[in-house]
Amino acid sequence: MFFCTAIFLTLFSACSSPDTIPANKVVVTDSTKNKIMDTTKIVKTDAEWKKELTPEQYNILREKGTERPFTGAYWNNDQKGIYKCAACGTVLFSSDEKFDAGCGWPSFKMPFDSSTCAYTKDNSVGMVRTEVTCKKCGGHLGHVFDDGPPPTFQRFCINSGALIFVKE
Ligand SMILES: [Zn+2]
Numbered sequence: 001m002f003f004c005t006a007i008f009l010t011l012f013s014a015c016s017s018p019d020t021i022p023a024n025k026v027v028v029t030d031s032t033k034n035k036i037m038d039t040t041k042i043v044k045t046d047a048e049w050k051k052e053l054t055p056e057q058y059n060i061l062r063e064k065g066t067e068r069p070f071t072g073a074y075w076n077n078d079q080k081g082i083y084k085c086a087a088c089g090t091v092l093f094s095s096d097e098k099f100d101a102g103c104g105w106p107s108f109k110m111p112f113d114s115s116t117c118a119y120t121k122d123n124s125v126g127m128v129r130t131e132v133t134c135k136k137c138g139g140h141l142g143h144v145f146d147d148g149p150p151p152t153f154q155r156f157c158i159n160s161g162a163l164i165f166v167k168e
């Protein structure tokens with residue numbers, strides 16, 4: 001599989017320049033790829049994302065928007081299941097790690113798999129925060145704070161609009 005992808009990339013880069021990205025997705029290999037999760041990256045244009053996502057999903061995932069607290073679909077969802085990225089379907093969080101932080105957004109102690117999330121320092125809105133994005137598609141999910149419960153003491157504060165819940 002890796003070999004095929006490498007061949008594809010070689011051919012692709014040999015006959016295409018960055019401004020001739022085809023309409024379908026471009027797959028790029030990721031050096032952090034591991035056996036559990038497929039973390040090959042998905043790159044799409046804004047127009048493509050806009051077509052595939054609802055306006056709310058697009059605002060959160062692609063424009064780093066934040067849904068108002070206590071308004072999303074999952075802040076008070078206590079059913080058993082998994083939470084996937086609304087843009088690319090990567091399994092990001094599990095109900096096993098969800099807890100009620102009282103903040104009005106779905107809160108998790110940790111990701112389903114540490115390889116699925118990427119972290120970036122975010123100095124917007126006058127605060128120093130750590131932004132959490134989906135590693136596979138680059139979609140904005142929310143932020144992670146150091147005030148969570150044991151054992152991680154982390155609180156992944158995630159927008160419902162960035163997630164799709166799949167009941168167990
Ligand atoms: Zn994603």
